[in-house]
Amino acid sequence: MIEKISVGLLGLGTVGSGVVQIIEEHQDKLMHQIGCPVEIMKVLVRDTSKKRDVNLAEEKLTTNPDEVLSNPEVDVVIEVMGGVEHTREYILKALKNKKHVVTANKDLMAIHGRELHEEAYKNNCDIFYEASVAGGIPILRGLVEGLASDRIMKMMGIVNGTTNYILTKMSQEGRAYEEVLQEAQQLGYAEADPTSDVEGLDAARKMAILGTLGFSMHLDLEDVSVKGISNITEEDLDYSERLGYTMKLIGIASKTNGNVEVSVQPTLLPVDHPLASVHDVYNAVYVYGEAVGETMFYGPGAGKLPTATAVVSDLVNVMKNMRLGVNGSSIIKPQFEKRLKDASEIYSKYFIRLHVKDEAGVFAELTTVFSNHNVSFEKILQVPFEDKSGLAEIVIVTHTASKQNYDDVMQKLMHLDVVYQVKSNYRVEGE
Amino acid sequence: MIEKISVGLLGLGTVGSGVVQIIEEHQDKLMHQIGCPVEIMKVLVRDTSKKRDVNLAEEKLTTNPDEVLSNPEVDVVIEVMGGVEHTREYILKALKNKKHVVTANKDLMAIHGRELHEEAYKNNCDIFYEASVAGGIPILRGLVEGLASDRIMKMMGIVNGTTNYILTKMSQEGRAYEEVLQEAQQLGYAEADPTSDVEGLDAARKMAILGTLGFSMHLDLEDVSVKGISNITEEDLDYSERLGYTMKLIGIASKTNGNVEVSVQPTLLPVDHPLASVHDVYNAVYVYGEAVGETMFYGPGAGKLPTATAVVSDLVNVMKNMRLGVNGSSIIKPQFEKRLKDASEIYSKYFIRLHVKDEAGVFAELTTVFSNHNVSFEKILQVPFEDKSGLAEIVIVTHTASKQNYDDVMQKLMHLDVVYQVKSNYRVEGE
Structure with missing residues (x-):
């Protein structure tokens, strides 16, 4: 039976201090859920002498990453230092040393997620990263x-x-x-x-x-x-x-x-x-x-305690798995090969704001361009300018169209003599 | 290694048909997650000859609950028949027979949740009920x-x-x-x-x-x-x-x-x-x-497929636990004894709509009642009636007050001579 679970922390900035605070203040709830105490064993920092508003003995701080990553007493490594390349190396080392990993690092997971998942799987380790997307929202x-x-x-x-x-x-x-x-x-x-x-x-x-x-x-x-x-x-x-x-x-x-x-x-x-x-x-x-x-x-989506809540909830998950001996079982293996849509498969409505010459026949020319590419109008606003510029502002919301057709329309519009400028264009969703 | 997981269903109404549909249509996703097929083995219904729009062989239907509850081939019992007392008996029997339980039944869980949790715990069984609250929302x-x-x-x-x-x-x-x-x-x-x-x-x-x-x-x-x-x-x-x-x-x-x-x-x-x-x-x-x-x-919050999604997601959870051999590990044992607030500990703002006599001094009388009980006003609307009834309508939103003080005020108001009627009163939250 596991008597205690020991955590190593990489980083003690805003989120790191929040993690220390929650582990300390919610110790009773954590104990109730996992059945044994949790302790922060070692924390990697840049400067051990810096004043900090967390309750941690100074000998727990270190500037040597190996005192966390290769520490035989550390069960779980929590990464809240940020950065990509050296962080990737640290986490790979932790996993190779059979330590479970919790990280709040979206950059790392977006870029090296696949490699880190594979390494975790090889070592029967958990890797969780709830805090990396939308902070406190599970x-x-x-x-x-x-x-x-x-x-x-x-x-x-x-x-x-x-x-x-x-x-x-x-x-x-x-x-x-x-x-x-x-x-x-x-x-x-x-x-x-x-x-x-x-x-x-x-x-x-x-x-x-x-x-x-x-x-x-x-x-x-x-x-x-x-x-x-x-x-x-x-x-x-x-x-x-x-x-x-x-x-x-x-x-x-x-x-x-x-x-x-x-x-x-x-x-x-x-x-x-x-x-x-x-x-x-x-x-x-x-x-x-x-x-x-x-x-x-x-x-x-961010903030010290909301983000730390997500990190410690992941830690609870890791610790429950440790008590049951089932770490690594929730590593996600993708079910599908990557297949991306091309522009003809992406459908949306669009908002387009144009400055056009304020003269007869302009609207007919515009309409022709859109209809030639099967893009039709849902809403139109036309506002003549008061400033004698000879221009009018037109705002169009299209019906649903393929991105291919829309891109073709935009190309044509830019070269159309009656169009002075395409001021802006946006996707319209949710209808 | 488990080669197949067999499910028994209690009930084949709206949600039950949804469960059958999702298990069938999403078999590939379920297989990917749990690593073996899921099959619906037996379904308890009232009438086996009734026409149904689900794809189930007729020999899988039964009117005898024991063909589900005591069937040695059934691993998990899904309860979507509703009701309380006989359903409680069925589920207790299923648990005693070491079958895991997924239910969508809020009445049952609100009334007999404690007993069912204890029975599940005794038998190392899972009992999940995500669908019982807010349908498809996890x-x-x-x-x-x-x-x-x-x-x-x-x-x-x-x-x-x-x-x-x-x-x-x-x-x-x-x-x-x-x-x-x-x-x-x-x-x-x-x-x-x-x-x-x-x-x-x-x-x-x-x-x-x-x-x-x-x-x-x-x-x-x-x-x-x-x-x-x-x-x-x-x-x-x-x-x-x-x-x-x-x-x-x-x-x-x-x-x-x-x-x-x-x-x-x-x-x-x-x-x-x-x-x-x-x-x-x-x-x-x-x-x-x-x-x-x-x-x-x-x-x-409801509906055939949203509710069925929650039921089958619980089923996935049970099946993953079966594959890992850790069923029953997530039974929730409450951390605290029940302790309820009394009226002096419940704080809120309140909205009160009154009909009062439209005469001098009324407002002073009202104010005295409220202030005697430490309830103060945040917003007031006073609207005289056009109908010569001699009444005015007053709407008050209070500052935060204890329920005790608020109840005392309401008691006093009802006996106040200048108050014709307390038309309505509501809690105000979220500020």
Whole structure:
């Protein structure tokens, strides 16, 4: 019988301190569930002398990774240090040393998930990473276990809190992107270099993980097409609202006839869609299953304690498996080979905002281009400018069309004499 | 090595046919997850000759429960027949015969959950019942595993689709209760005798289950205080909206200093609360955890395939445990003895609508009653009637007060000479 479970921690930043705090404060609940105490044995840090607000004896801190990774007393390694390449090496070493792994690292799992799963499988070890997607929301367990019997057809996620905060403020307060971004940086919701968030890369990593688990198919980060929010204007949000939509940065993963598409892009959703009322830094993942229909998981996407909750819940899972002697049994082996949709298989509605010459016959020319490619209009707004520029603004929402046809239309529009400029274009989902 | 897993089914109504359909259509996914085929071996029905739209050989149907419960070839019994007393006997017999149990029966689990858990534990059997609360939403797994490391402080659930449909239509379309109830009955959303739904009893059973799991404490159905929706008027909904609230039938389970309260009642929520935008027959459970903060699980609360998905996901869990030889390991033993809050420990805001005499000094009298019991006003609307009745309507939203003080105020109001009638009063939550 196991008398105690010992944990090694890689990193003691915000999430790491949260993990220490929860293991300490919830020791009674953990004991009740696993039947033995849990102890933090060693913690890898950069500087052992730094002042920290956690209750840990100084001799538990080390700057030598091997004191965690090769420590015979450590049963489970929790990785909350971030980074990709050296973190990958550490985790591979931990697994080779038969240590179970819990990580909150989406970059690592999106890029090296396949290799790490294989290494874990070889060593009969668990590797869990609930915290890597949507922080405190137990979405990975929901997909893999809660919906175990269903076929997932589509997932749509608000999986980046920074961009959701920015879009919420832009929409609700009519403010410009740059201004709200600065505010988000001051509040600590956006980093000094916000590229990874605002250009959709962070969301893409999470969607690669969700797609891999939801569709049981190894998806690589390169398979995710990405467009960020930095070009969204107040005009776009204003028109969205007038047409009954809310703009969100949405990660979409869909499967049709065995082929999948994964993408991240600013997307218009009807205001009564469950995702449309997810505001500020909150995250949510909407899942459409063949049998279950629509479900949604909502909660905090980041933050010290929410993320630490997901990490320690994974740890509980590992520890229960240790007590039962069944570690490694829940390693996910994909059921399907990767098959990606091509542009003719991706269907959506689109929002397009154009500046065109304000003269007779323009509309007929536009209509011809769209109808030549089998793209039809669902909604149209035409607004002449007051400024004597000789231009008018046209906003179109199309009926559902293939991405192939849509791309062809966009190509043609850009070369059309009567079109002065394509100001913006967005996907429309959820109807 | 187990070569095949055999399932016995009790009942072949709507959910039962859904279970047969999912096991058949998703056989490839089930095989991939558990590594062997699943077969439906025997099905208890009332009439073996009845025409059914499922693909089952007639010799698999039986009217003799022992052909399921005592069949040596049956590994897992799935109960989807409903009812309480004889169903309890069947399930106890199945467990005594070392068969694992999956049930969708909230009435059974709310009333006999403790006894069934104990019997399962004695026999090293699994008993799972995800489908019993909020149909297709994997909320029980979310609570027990996803938030395993956290302390749940509060749950608020829209766990009855019928009443949510009725309140949605009343609010959105300004229609009367009786009219919408009739429509719901025609649509099949409400039963011919709607008492169990509209009086909150169905929701109470689900809240007893959620409270028991979320707080790790055996709660009995009698511990849940219940008020239904049948007295809600269009005026109440109108005032709610004017004050910025949405009316929902909310199950509340909260824990403070180790004591819990579980109740079901019509409740006003701010319109921007995550539960306020859960419309029609959808269900959602909002969970507040000490560390994770706010999360919400949303989805279909009923229906053939959503409910069947939850049942078969539980079955997958049982079958994985069988393959690993660890059945019975996830039986939940409550961590705490039951301790209920008394009225002085239950805190809430309240909405009160009164008809009072429209004369000088009335407001001063009212104010005195409230302030004598330490209940203060947050919002007040006073509307004189045009009809010369000599009455005025007053709507009050209080600040947070103890139920004890609130009940005292209500007692006093009813005997106050200037108060003609207390028209309605509701709990206000979520601020």
